[in-house]
Amino acid sequence: METQVIVVGAGPAGLMLAYELTLAGVSAVVVEKRAEPSIQSRAGGLQPRTAEVLDLRGLLAPLLDGADVAEGHGGHFAGLPVPLDCSPWQTRYRGPVAVPQGRLERFLEQRLAERGGTVLRGHEVVSVSQNDSGTEIITGTGRTLRADFLVACDGAHSTVRKALGVPFPGRAGTARAVVADLVLATRSPEVLAFKSHFSQHIRTGGGYWTALSPLDGGGHRFMFSSVAGQAPPRDAPIADEEIRAALQAVYGPETELAEVRAASRFSNASRQVENYRAGRVFFAGDAAHIHLPVGGQGVNLGVQDAVNLGWKLAARLNGWAPPGLLGTYHAERHPVAARVLANTRAQGILLNPAADEDMAALRALVTELMRLPQANRHLSGMMAGLDIRYEHDADDHPLTGYRMPDLDLVTEEGVSRVSALTHDGRGLLLRFDHGIAVSAAGWEDRVREVPVKAADEVPAGAVLVRPDGQVCWAGSDPGGYAAALTRWFGSAG
Incomplete structure (x- = not known):
């Protein structure tokens, strides 16, 4: 099978990139090892810049159609009890739009199919090669695909990155946690029945840090970790009893588990490839950068990686790209992700309200600073991706390099x-x-x-x-x- 671009990975970055390419008349095939789309909600909302980017393509309104969208609670920084307000950034979205990542992925795959794009599911990449004229992959099913370019969007443990021997420097995880979509049979009064600011859903007790928040359809998203840092290995199965123990330690024995729909482990590992391009292969999303998943910044980064690279790659394949255009992808996106890695490391330290008295004092001080309008504006723009300014000349107009407001x-x-x-x-x-x-x-x-x-x-x-x-x-x-x-x-x- 031959196409112009192979996209490995059907997450938000891979699907958005394939959509951008097909929109520009470039053929793209998405290869995904999972046989079916994930049913897990994962990231709980879209940061304002992600919402704006989807709006640029007319995708946001149909994505939200029929959704139980909660907007107005504001974003958060390290789970501290001060909502981040994005309205000073000339955006239509004051805070994150509460659409789960799983819904976004299913929607993008549907829209890609409507444009004639192809997603090959159940095909795990086992071989990657490239030369001066193109790229080639072989899947575990024995299928061979060839293309002019390949984009790795296959996550933190990217097969493409490993196959090419591309280093992934950074810091290994020092703490692990679980996130699960579940249904409760019974619940105590401490379980909030409504969506609120993220800080209101955080609780500790019995040696656990937890965040329990409602999902559409009557379920809940439950995140938990051991305050002491003890956790099973990343690949260890997640038993219902592990989830029940954390749930009841914090919310009491009257909070009983009925069903676990999906669950996964994550860590605070922080890594980034040194160059987003290796010959004819590009890296985007979690294949290029990983960090503690806090505040929906991973989806924000991946979707913006996709729209930054998509039109440039299409320009190259459609024959009109000016010299150096593809090189601006790494130059623009690498510093953005590096900044997210830095802010998530800082948030990881501040996030635990059960820490010692010194940490409590630090959390109180940062909370006080966040109530200052300028500090709140700074953090809201950073978390939402609204403050990004790409390379510009010193004498350029003040708007140059920034996003265009949706006037x-x-x-x-x-x-x-x-x-x-x-x-x-x-x-x-x-x-x-x-x-x-x-x-x-x-x-x-x-x-x-x-x-x-x-x-x-x-x-x-x-x-x-x-x-x-x-x-x-x-x-x-x-x-x-x-x-x-x-x-x-x-x-x-």
């Missing part, structure tokens, strides 16, 4: 939003001042030009937005615009 607009076609103009995956030229001599003529296959009649805010005379929603030029200088246009979108025609 309300009036165009020649009527009332719209910025995100409604990017569903086809092209770049976007917004002309607020019609007197500026800038145009997308000759680049129409890559850039959509939209004269704006009115807007709730005019950020610049004109703004050039990349397909991933990041601003690559803003201002009124035609010379600066021409340079940015060719740098990011190649030559005309």
Whole structure:
């Protein structure tokens, strides 16, 4: 079987990447070792930037259709009792949108299928090779696939990464925990029956740290770990009795387990590949970086890896990529993940409310700081991925390198939003001042030009937005615009 891109791994990063590629007319095949999609909820919500990215492709509204979406509780940092408010970042989402990761994966796979994309399930990769002309994999079922490029999105224990001998430096896990989707037969008054800020769901007792929160459909997500750090090996089966012991130690014997739908172990391991590219192979999502899963940042990173790489890889395969475009994937995304690894290590220390008095004092101090508007804004932007600014020149417009806010607009076609103009995956030229001599003529296959009649805010005379929603030029200088246009979108025609 031959295709243009092989994507290994059908998690959020792999499925989003394949969707982006097919949107740009590039053929992609997703190879996944699991025979069926995971039924586990895993990450409990989408950070605001993930929601915005899905909005860029018109995917968020149908994803939320029929979902019991809880918004307004705010994000959290280290489980401390101060909601993070993202509204100062010019976003439509003040906090995470409560959609489980499992629902996102099933939705993306469905949308990919609607675009003619293929997901080969039950095919574990056993061999990976590459040369100057392409890549090849062989699966355990004996199937061979060849492609121009391969993207490894196959998780923390990436088979592709290991097969190529790519190092994964960092810190091994020092603490392990369990996350389970379960149904309760009975429950004590201490079990919250409603969704609230994450800090309200954290409890300790009997030597355990736990977080128990409701799921759609009447179930609960239960995270727990031993305060002393004792835990079975990562690959050890998770018995119902292990879950019941933690549950009743904290919530009492009247809280009885009825069913465990799914469960898995995780740790606070922190690792990152040194380069997101190895020849014709790229790394994204957990195959490129792992960290303590706190605050939904893993899904946020993976989805943004995908939209950053997707349009650039498509540009290369469609023949219009300017020199060095693919190299910007590593240059832009590696520092972002490195920062997440740093903040999750800090949160791992602060997260345990049952620690000693010194830690209690530190938690109290950080909590006090989080109530300061500027500190709250800083942490909310970092956790949500809203504060990311890619490389820019010192004399660039203040918006350059940042995400384009989803402004309300009036165009020649009527009332719209910025995100409604990017569903086809092209770049976007917004002309607020019609007197500026800038145009997308000759680049129409890559850039959509939209004269704006009115807007709730005019950020610049004109703004050039990349397909991933990041601003690559803003201002009124035609010379600066021409340079940015060719740098990011190649030559005309």
